[in-house]
Amino acid sequence: MSIENESRRQLLKAGVSAGLVAATAGVPWFALAQGETVVPFIDVPEGWAPGPRQPGRTHIIDTRQINNFYSDDFYVVQHYGQPEVAAAGYELKLTGLVDQPLQFTYEQLRALPSREIDCGFECGGNGGRMFHGLVGNARWRGVSLKDLLAQAGVQPAGREVVFFGADKGMETIRGREVEKAFARSLSLEDAMREDNLVVYEMNGQPLPVHHGQPVRLLIPGFYGVANVKWLTQIHVQDTRYMGRFMGRDYVTLKREVVGGEERWVENSVARMNLKSVIVRVTNRGGSHRIAGFALNDGTPLRSIEVKIDDGPWQQATIDPQSSRYSWKPFYFDWQGASPGEHTIVSRVTDINGHTQAPAEQLPERVSYWEEFGQFPRRIRIGA
Structure with missing residues (x-):
């Protein structure tokens, strides 16, 4: 089965409404037709453009330049630099509250049954200040995390699964300098989801070094921080993991009503919120196309709509390649x-x-984490 046909099958299986996929014969929005030109946004500062990708630095994509369903330019966030981990000599360990601790070389992982999945995600800090450019969509190949955990045999006391990367940095904790590896955790229930993968390919090629070569974690439907790069250890334990990127950083602080009381509530950034953004407007012979993408945690969609000025909401068309966990171009x-x-x-x-x-209708928050409100854009149509 071709990638396109498989993607359409996944879209329909995911339960996206028939109205959303009407007009599937249309040209995908990222492919400019002959004579089609881009209408500049007037809310983008003149000359604004993200810089080139650099090792160890955050890389923002220019969403106006998206040119493929599978990202040619996928965002990068690195917290402790960019380690180079060779496939030769690589080892992934499964440890902790398991019946049988396991170790896998790169070749052994690649020899296991594999699957591919289309998955897009964004950084938990993605937002309007960079025009939502911490985003990307790719086809990933890897092995089932659930199967690896089942092979090791999680013991009854196991409740939390921690994922450690090879990237390390110094942290000051209570006045003491300590070396910490980047790590994130999932509850056992979340870790055992069918679609979670330990991946080694991205868009048909071995993982690039800036995306975690040789092996990384993929947790579809979660913000990018959950997808630990340069994965070296999976550890099962009986307590919550409270490392920096679970307990102190990537933590939202929102004012919410809890049981009738107004309180400030903290939560670790985890599942992606329902979100859409407009990233391009084009003109072809006086007809204009408004285009963007939607992301969420994999819950099927009912509709994507566009509003112009004070007019009514009008239904948009979603790209037919979209599937459950991919981004949904519209x-x-x-x-x-x-x-x-x-x-x-x-x-x-x-x-x-x-x-x-x-x-303005979302809960008040004290950080840039999880910016998912509607994102109005401003353009000027020439006479």
Whole structure:
């Protein structure tokens, strides 16, 4: 079965409504047609553009330049630099509350039964200040995390699974300098989900070094921080893991009503929130196309809609390659656009009726983590 046909099958299996996939014969929005030109946003500072990718640095993509369903340019966030881990001599250990501790070389992992999955995700800190450029979508290949844990045999006391990377850095804790490896954890229930993979390929090629070569974790539906790169150890324990990137960093602080009381609530960044953004407007012979993408935790979608100025919400068309965990590129063909400035915005709704809200209707928060409110854009249509 071809990748395209398999992706369509996954989309329908995921339960996306028939209305969303109408007009599947249309050209994907990222492929500019002959004579189609990009209309500049007037909310982007003149000359703004992300810089080139550099080892150990955060890399933002220019969402206006997306040119493929599978990202040619995928964002990068690195917390403790960019280690180079050779496939030769690589070892992945499964330790802790398991019946049989295990070790796998790179070759042994590649020899196990594998599967591919389309999965897109964003950084937990992705937001409007970089025009939502900490994002990407890829086809990944790897082995089932659930199968590896089952092979080791998780003991009844095991409740938390911790994933350690090869990237390490110095942290000051209570006045003492200690070396810490990057690590994240999942509850055992979350770790045993069918779609979690230990991956070694990205878009049909071995993982690039900046994406965790030779092996990384993939937790579909979760923010990027959960997808530990340069994975070296999986450890099962009976207590919560409270390392920096679970207990102190990548922690939201939001004002919420709890049992009738207003409180500030902290939570680790984990599952992706329902989100859509508009990233491009094009003009072809006076007809304009508004395009963007949606992301969420894998819950099937009911609709993606676009609103122009104070007009009604109108349904957009989603790209037919989209599947459960991929990003969902969408477009809306805007006929008869009048000259002058316009404000355009998108919203996405899932099958449970949850709709992406305007930012001002979301709980007050004290950080840039989990920015998922509606993102209005401003353009100017020429006469």
